[in-house]
Amino acid sequence: MGGDLEGRVFLNPAVFDGFRLRSVESVLVHNDGSIDLGPPAAFNSNLGxxxxxxxxxGLTLVPSFHDTHIHLLSYAANILSYDIRSETVLSKERLAAVxxxxxxxQRDSNMVRLQGLEHNFQEGMSFVDRTLLDEVLPDRPLVIQTTSGHAHILNSVAMDLAGIGEATDEPPGVTFERTLADGKLSGVMYESGDYLEGKLxxxxxxxxxxxxxxxLTSIHSRGVNYLTDATHLNDISRYELISSVIDGFPLHIHLIFMPAVTxxxxxxxxxxxxxxxxxxxxMGHSKIMMTNSSGVLHPDRKEFQEMVRESHCQGFPVxxxxxxxxxxxxxxxxLQDDYLVGDRIEHASELRxxxxxxxxxxGLSVCTQPSFIYERGDAYLSNQSEVNINSLYRIKSLMExxxxxxxxxxxxxxxxDPMKTIYSAMTRKTKSGNILNPKEGISALDSLKMLTTDSVTISGLPTREFQEPKIFKKEFLVLDINLASGGTNNILKNKVVRIKDFQ
Structure with missing residues (x-):
């Protein structure tokens, strides 16, 4: 190698190089963050x-992660909103107090914003409507967004601001919930994010x-250096807002931006x-939103075909x-009649x-969310039939x-939280320890590839940074667990540390 080497030598770690997960004798970590793999003897004569x-x-060294489907502006807005996810028991009285x-x-804000309600998944939550919201806050606009982002609950002031009344027609793909007693609007609206933007x-x-x-700081702290914003509302103004921040962000992080097909x-x-x-x-894929919350597919087949055709004609996979x-x-x-290399499906939660x-x-790819098994698995098991359970998050079957x-x-x-993703993909365990569709569990190696190599592949990025398994010019992470052993007990407790910061 020539000359004294400076850096650190990690002895007997497990290493994931993008393709293989194995134990090695030693890893030399240079001061610039790059690493060499090899036996100690290969370094000894040159070690200064x-x-x-x-x-x-007992440690595992891995490349930094890529989160291939987030909604950055929604995450930012939620950080600035009041998060009620920590409320494990949310009675009518408790919600009113919250x-x-x-x-x-938010007394100086132009609207009161709460987020994190699991409206679709918590039993006994039918009291959450504009009647309750009006009782608690009758004179200021109030919006509660569900965790999924697919439903919003508005009080009457917010509905008035948005111009929504009893005679307002539902826009295509949006559902206004009405009460059974009198057929009046309840304030609960599904798939309404696009519709409400600009009205509130x-x-x-x-x-x-x-x-x-x-x-971005939170995401980076979890070992993520690459992320994809897959928001179906992504227009030029959103691009410019994100660009104005991320280009000056001091930490190493890059973003793939999916433009809205519209x-x-x-x-x-x-x-x-x-x-x-x-x-x-x-610039990433063209994003198309397909919904079925009202029992009717939106967009319809003809409109969807046009969206796919337009995207492909412009050179964008969908x-x-x-x-x-x-x-x-x-x-x-x-897609069997109009396919472009790189076309992918987001979520694919239920599959035959x-x-x-x-x-x-x-040749389609899939971006899915294994951590939903942990976060929502107990609700799935309570509310779904065995047939439906066996169709959920079929990661192993897709890979095979x-x-x-x-x-x-x-x-x-x-x-x-990439560690929760790895845990969920391997164990298929819910938050309470139940197991959901265990035959779809995958190995530690495949779990790591989903967050690195395969993320690069489906994002349409070049894989050259993974093609030299002995020398990496990439920011590596240290996990306080030996994933090569196949053990899963301490994955959720693990804290990701960047190798340059590891002591």
Missing amino acids: LKTKKIDAQ IKRAAYI PSLEASSMKEGIILA ALRDFVEAGRTYRSTEGKII AIHAVDMGSIDMILDV DDQIVKMGHL AGVSVSASSDSPVTYP
Whole structure:
């Protein structure tokens, strides 16, 4: 190697190099963060006095992670909102008290914002409607967003601001819930995020920038260096807001930005084509939102075909939000006649065997969320039939069919936590310890690949940084657990440390 080496030598760690997970005799970590693998003898003759040896038995060294599906501005807004996810028991009285506290904390805000209600998954939550919200806060606009982001609950002041009344027609794809007693609007609205944007007061730009910085800092602290914003509302203004923050963000983090299919031409006209790069932002797939919450697919087949055709004509593969089997059926039917390399499905939460086979034959990729098993698995087990349970998060089956699968948090639906992703993918355990569809569990190696190598693949990025397994010029992480052993007991307790900061 020539000359004395400075850095640290990790002895007997487990190492994941993007393709293999194995124990090695030693790893030399240079001061610039790059690493060499090899036997101690290969380094000994060149080790200078400044080189420190570390007993790394029981540790795993891995490349930094890529979260392939988040909603950065929503995560930032949620950080600035009042989060009620910590409320394990939320009675009517307790929710009223929480709203009053949130209103006091946000007393200078243009609207009271709460987030984190599991409206679709908690039994006995039917009391959460505008009647309750009006009783607690009758004179200020109030919006509660569910954790998933797919439902909002508004009080009457907020509904008036948004111009929503009893005679207001439901926009395509949006559902206004009505009470059974009198058929009046309950204030609960499904798939309404796009519709409400611009109709309700937004956070000031300075506040949003502060929220973005807090969100990026949180994400980076979990070992994530790459993230993909997969928001179906992504337009030029959102791009410019994120760009104004991330380009000056001091930590090593890059973002892939998926443009909304409805804004695609604006980006192309601005010279922002697929894979083009400006600063720390890379242009990603064209994002299409497919919903079925009202029992009717939106967009319909004809409109969806046009969206796919437009995206492909502009050189963009598509990333399609699809949760249920009905949506997947239509997507597969359309893509078999109009496919572009890189097309992917977001979530694919429920799948049949025949759908998995078709996805493999078409060459589609899937970005899914294993941590939902941990966070929501108990509710799934309580509310779903055995047949439906066996269709959920079929990660192993997808991989065996040749489908590239990446893992993500869908933040802010769940917090960005790669260790929870690894744990959930391996064990299929829920928060209470129940097991959901265990035959779909995967190995530590495949779990790590979902967060690194396979994330690179489905994002359309070059894989060159993984093609030299002996020398890496990449920011590595140290996990305080030997994943090569196959053990899972301490994964959730593990704290990710960047190798340059490890002592």
